[in-house]
Amino acid sequence: MPFAPGGDTAGETAESTAAPSTQPTVVIESTEFGFSPSTVTLTQGEEIVLRLVNNGLVEHNIDIPMLGVLLTAAPGETVETILVVPGSGNGGSFTCSLAGHAEAGMTGNIQIGLAVAESPDAETQVVAARIEMDETTGMPSITTAIILAMGMFLAMMAFVVGMLQFMKGFEEQL
Numbered sequence: 001m002p003f004a005p006g007g008d009t010a011g012e013t014a015e016s017t018a019a020p021s022t023q024p025t026v027v028i029e030s031t032e033f034g035f036s037p038s039t040v041t042l043t044q045g046e047e048i049v050l051r052l053v054n055n056g057l058v059e060h061n062i063d064i065p066m067l068g069v070l071l072t073a074a075p076g077e078t079v080e081t082i083l084v085v086p087g088s089g090n091g092g093s094f095t096c097s098l099a100g101h102a103e104a105g106m107t108g109n110i111q112i113g114l115a116v117a118e119s120p121d122a123e124t125q126v127v128a129a130r131i132e133m134d135e136t137t138g139m140p141s142i143t144t145a146i147i148l149a150m151g152m153f154l155a156m157m158a159f160v161v162g163m164l165q166f167m168k169g170f171e172e173q174l
Contacts, residue, residue, distance in 0.1 A: 023082060025049040030060035030073070030096065033104035040094075041111045042085045051080040059098065064110065066092035085112060 026048050029036045042048065052062050054073035061072040066089065073079045089112055096106035 023047050023049045025051055025080075027051045027053060028062060028094075028108070029053045029055050030062070030106065031056045032058065033096075033101055033106045035062070035094070035096075035106060035108045038108040039111065040108065041113060043113055044085055044089075045087045047082065047084045049080050049082055051078060053078045060096050060101065060106065061098060062094050063097040064092070064094040066110070070097070 024046065026040055026042070028040065028051070030052060050062075050069065050071070052060075052071045052073050054060050054075055054077050057075050059072065059074050061070060063070050067083055067086070069081060069083060071079045071081060091109065091111040094108045094110060095102040
């Protein structure tokens with residue numbers, strides 16, 4: 001039975017289901033005591049199949065509070081659910097919420113990026129930029145802030161150069 005994020009079944013374990021082939025599948029493998037991959041990038045608004053493969057010798061789960069998902073798998077078991085990635089937010093973390101597992105290193109991060117939107121004109125694409133947020137401060141990371149500042153500086157310089165060229169052409173006409 002698929003787990004419905006935000007539904008009345010919060011905290012329940014999802015069962016194995018056969019996933020339709022039309023959705024992208026995100027596979028997270030668990031062992032003692034870690035996840036692979038430990039960082040997952042998702043796209044806002046996308047419907048995905050989230051699959052937990054337990055390659056460990058003990059039961060593990062993946063608890064993703066920001067998505068309202070909890071999947072539990074016995075040793076050697078694979079479980080999955082279908083979910084829609086939220087249309088807002090920057091990401092969060094996931095853990096194995098079984099006693100002592102997160103403390104032993106079973107944690108990971110989810111990054112949520114904006115979708116690439118295509119304009120009606122096939123030659124033009126609008127690509128949305130990802131802004132990575134510092135989880136402790138809730139502000140853009142220093143790297144993101146520097147990149148944004150550099151982009152603004154370059155845009156301003158291009159504007160100034162364009163204005164100087166315009167004024168030079170205007171002076172030549174006088």
